[in-house]
Amino acid sequence: MRRASNWLLWGYCVYLVLPLYWLVTMALRNNQDIVAGLEVIPANPTLANFAEIFGNPVWYQGFANSLSYVVLNTLISVLVALPAAYAFSRYRFMGDRHLFFWLLTNRMAPPAVFLLPFFQLYSAIGLFDTPLAVALAHCLFTVPLAVWILEGFMSAVPRSLDEMARLDGHRLGYFFLRIFLPTIRGGVGVAVFFCFMFSWVELLLARTLTGSEAKPIVVVMTRTVSASGMDWGVLAAAGVLTIVPGVAVVWFVRRHLVKGFALGRV
């Protein structure tokens, strides 16, 4: 049994790594090479594809646009979710369970359902083709996610901490910012991570709510494919670069990540 599960784990890792390895080798080869034939190890590796991306404003603008709405979305989500998660974990109030369920349904709802009204809504209020539009649209699923994660971490902190602070005469605001927030630092990190991640990986809403001005990197990738034939090398290089921010963010929360999953709140 032990040996069998070890073999399975190794097999699974190979299965995970192979497509990624292939993406990286593609990024290191030029297009003629790629089309000419299969090379398991690139014979003459080149960084030309990455140079193309860093030299072309369409590409690096795309990165900047994506980062701006992702950061905006993460800020909004975590800021509004903090007091709500505290309310859910510490108090009972009328309709609390129904509210929680309602938030959850928004995490589960397919973005495609909201496509049509979002397009009309953001056009009507003049936000179409701005990073703010995408950031607000992504709040649909990142806010419930952040509330869910933070509520889990907050409920793990004993309520006696709140009682003690109250007996010491601290105001709620002071207690929340100076005592409680530092206690759940890890949880905030995990919430930031998941908001960042879900906003970063989404394509459908980001594509529908942007035109030429705020076009995000994921859209640049799909449009380049259809416009100028298949430039596999550059496409792969862009793919490699989009993986970098996720890896960078996961590095900061690596110690809290398992606890985040233990609460089952993704």
Add this chain to the structure above:
Amino acid sequence: MPERRSTNLAWFGVLPVVLVVAFSAVIPLMTVVNYSLQDIFDLNTRVFVGFDWYRETLRDPRFLEALVRQGLFSMAVLVIQLPLGILVAKGLPKSGWRASFMLVLIALPLLIPWNVVGTIWQIFARPDIGLLGAALAGLGVDFNYTASPVDAWITVLMMDVWHWTSLVALLAYAGLAAIPQAYYQAAALDGAGPWEVFRYVELPRLRSVLIIAILLRLMDSFMIYTEPFVLTGGGPGNATTFLSQYLTSMAVGQFDLGPAAAFSVLYFLLILLMCWVFYTLVMREAHE
């Protein structure tokens, strides 16, 4: 531990969230309901048609086929990913640098933009430039996901397993890590074999985490759009056109406001129903 205090002042804490989500969920949903009842030429020229779009959508063979396809796909996803995820989680090292390394490696597919996942599998599975496609061709298998519906399904499923099994594995891993050692020692004293340990010690304690894994995988597979959009574009024919694909082509491609809105409402109701069933299950679990 003190009980949760009962006060309706807590509503002030949730108010910002309610406002943000109301703006991005309630107003759009109301709009969709409004659109679904009318034939809209433009916003000033519109005719009330009652439930006609719903009748039409519910009798649209392409909608029904997409629905069946979606159901089959989600079932296949659950049947493959749950056992595989649990097995991977059981094999993962418990501590040390190897554990951290493996966890980051396993989390990796979850961090990749969904269209890049599609691109990765596109260049991996293509018969001309892809490692997998070329390897299969070398073995004499005629594998072409752009021409054969079966191959397209296999590729989309392999891609989804690659993309999301990690989520199940991480959830199960965290659930396993929470089981106290004493349970294993007691099972060892009783002379339980590996299967009995799994069946009677681990599985019961993984229940709640697995319900959440099923919920997340079911819901997320029900909204799959981007990966097949990049990989197969819903084809060959309509072989991999799932609900979101069809809805998006109606809403953005043809800009059919009325029918697309009726479709959206039906789709949302289905999600709401499934979500409620699971929420009730999870809550029961939490009470017992």
Add this chain to the structure above:
Amino acid sequence: MPRRVGRCRYGVLAAMSWMAWTAPSATFFVAVLLALATLTVAEVLRPGQVRRGLLGLVTTRGDRFFISLLSGAALHVMWLAATALPVWWASIAWLVLLVVLMRWG
């Protein structure tokens, strides 16, 4: 060109024209809002007890209302899918269901 409605340049009406309101859907949403308000007032005046009824689920008044709405939606969808008969019949059946669920559910 934005039209002037009232004093505000983007008046409430102009801003909502993209929502394409119709009288029936507006009535429906107002009815749901009124029902929610009624439930809230009832909860303040006479807090409801959690109970286990016909459904075999532990529910509050709000839960039963939500279940009624959801099953009403399902009923109407099934009606539309199965027959071409007027929708009113399903609506009347639903009203009966609503009363049963709220009272004994």
